[in-house]
Amino acid sequence: MEDAISVANIFKDYRSGKQVVHALSDASMSVKEGEIFGLLGPNGAGKTTLISMLIGILRPDSGTAKIFGRDCSSESRAVQSSINVVSGFSGPPPSLSVEEALTYYSMLYSVKEPKKKMHALLKQMGLYDSRNWVADDLSSGMRQRYLICKGLLNDPKLLILDEPTVGLDVESAIEVRKIIKGLRVEGRTILLTTHNMFEAEELCDRIAFINHGRIVAVGTPEHLKGSIISQRTIEIHCSEEKCVAEGLKGLKGVKAVIKSPQIVHVNVDSYTRTKEILLALSRCGGQIFSVSELEPTFEEVYLKMISHKGAKGEGHD
Amino acid sequence: MIDSVSRTLSQVYKSLHSLRRNTFRLADVLVWPMIFLFTLTFFVTYLGSDQSYLYMIILGMMGWRVMYFLNLEMVGSFTEEHWAKSLAYLFASPISRMEFAVGSALSGVLKSIFVLILYLILTYFIYNFVILDWGTFLLGMLFLGISGFTMGLFALGFAYFMKEEAFNLSFILPDVLALLSGVYFSISAVYPAWMLPYIRLLPTTQAFELLKSTVGLGQPDMPMLFATTAVWLAAGYWFNVYMYETARKRGKLARLG
Numbered sequence: 239m240e241d242a243i244s245v246a247n248i249f250k251d252y253r254s255g256k257q258v259v260h261a262l263s264d265a266s267m268s269v270k271e272g273e274i275f276g277l278l279g280p281n282g283a284g285k286t287t288l289i290s291m292l293i294g295i296l297r298p299d300s301g302t303a304k305i306f307g308r309d310c311s312s313e314s315r316a317v318q319s320s321i322n323v324v325s326g327f328s329g330p331p332p333s334l335s336v337e338e339a340l341t342y343y344s345m346l347y348s349v350k351e352p353k354k355k356m357h358a359l360l361k362q363m364g365l366y367d368s369r370n371w372v373a374d375d376l377s378s379g380m381r382q383r384y385l386i387c388k389g390l391l392n393d394p395k396l397l398i399l400d401e402p403t404v405g406l407d408v409e410s411a412i413e414v415r416k417i418i419k420g421l422r423v424e425g426r427t428i429l430l431t432t433h434n435m436f437e438a439e440e441l442c443d444r445i446a447f448i449n450h451g452r453i454v455a456v457g458t459p460e461h462l463k464g465s466i467i468s469q470r471t472i473e474i475h476c477s478e479e480k481c482v483a484e485g486l487k488g489l490k491g492v493k494a495v496i497k498s499p500q501i502v503h504v505n506v507d508s509y510t511r512t513k514e515i516l517l518a519l520s521r522c523g524g525q526i527f528s529v530s531e532l533e534p535t536f537e538e539v540y541l542k543m544i545s546h547k548g549a550k551g552e553g554h555d
Numbered sequence: 556m557i558d559s560v561s562r563t564l565s566q567v568y569k570s571l572h573s574l575r576r577n578t579f580r581l582a583d584v585l586v587w588p589m590i591f592l593f594t595l596t597f598f599v600t601y602l603g604s605d606q607s608y609l610y611m612i613i614l615g616m617m618g619w620r621v622m623y624f625l626n627l628e629m630v631g632s633f634t635e636e637h638w639a640k641s642l643a644y645l646f647a648s649p650i651s652r653m654e655f656a657v658g659s660a661l662s663g664v665l666k667s668i669f670v671l672i673l674y675l676i677l678t679y680f681i682y683n684f685v686i687l688d689w690g691t692f693l694l695g696m697l698f699l700g701i702s703g704f705t706m707g708l709f710a711l712g713f714a715y716f717m718k719e720e721a722f723n724l725s726f727i728l729p730d731v732l733a734l735l736s737g738v739y740f741s742i743s744a745v746y747p748a749w750m751l752p753y754i755r756l757l758p759t760t761q762a763f764e765l766l767k768s769t770v771g772l773g774q775p776d777m778p779m780l781f782a783t784t785a786v787w788l789a790a791g792y793w794f795n796v797y798m799y800e801t802a803r804k805r806g807k808l809a810r811l812g
Binding site: 261286287294331333341388400 | 562635
């Protein structure tokens, strides 16, 4: 399958007087057609710079960024016709109603049968009855849905979503995530940036971590989680922790047993040891309330990844 | 071609539809032109000047409006998108720099036509003002429109970097040019002789001279009018392209959010 996005060895510096900021340093990554790809990193990591290049409003110093095989700098207009972008920080054009603003964007993208397309999208996003409202007066949640309408007007093969749930209440954020999942079903490629790790894990097929202008890791959420686990831990909630701890010591693959009141943590070399541990537990006295394999949260993965300052952009994929 | 027309007209659509909810824009079409018209014409009437001077003032106001509207629409359309945080959407769309500039200028043309018709009606009934030579009048307006567009290209070039700061330019430029080009007076009667050759290098000076000639007060120089208009337009285009590409390279064009 063709790469929807292909970024190769991009460098970009910003200069302010004598000060030089390396916004992107040898950034490379690719996004497959039809996947939701997350781009995660702290503020100033280079996410916006990279997206700005993809949408054609910024030129790289060197390297190439391509969308569906077309160069984002030299063929920017052809690229721009086939993609769209939605940013959680943006607003509607001034003094226009929802329908007028969408008509305006339909004209910019030369949408065929714009009214039909617009009304279908407004209905899909639950905004049809608010189509005559001034777009500026919409609530945050409605505004995001309006922006997604705008993002889908030209039926883009690639949709870039820059923090689409920023500033939204829980209900609105859930709704927007539901919409994004729906777009995946339609087969669209989505590039998503977010600071919400739960959202990234829930939505993305693959994720790239970017820090100090470098892509420090790329992979599926599971793969990335697996890559940071240095030790695997099984947590046992029980009534007789002393007995359990004694019963598990010396088992094959068990590296350490740490006990605290009614909880025993067992460090093992692999989760394939869980079965043997369960067998050993059945021979212990007292009650066993629960046994679980501990996994790192995606926030822990994120913190671990971005703590590798200046790591080379070789993915784990 | 059809797509290009659609993108160009998108700016006209945006401007006209936002007009009714934007008091600044509305006042710029309905209020300020009238205040301008009556303040200046009442003043000239009070001084008891020759009628040809009154007509020169009316023609000057009309010409200045055309220049002002074209320039303001180009920069205003840009800065309003910047204020609304939707500028990145504009430049992330397939619209080209020139489609944007021409589309915005077209909104200025429509506003100009509206205000000129109002001026013509009001001044006919109040001062018996009529255009005697429509050909020269329209040619003068055309050249002032091109001058307004050229000014807009320069001001937009600055706006790519300076954003709202450049909005001030859209007010300053037409006023400075109006002063230099002698919109409401004869340049040879006011400016020292050494300044005149430089002032005549401005296309606006030549265009206003053409307009004034319809009431017997100007000395138009047609080859200079064509030459200065073409040279300044080419310079404006080059400057705009240079500033756009530089802004795009330095990340100043637009920011997401």
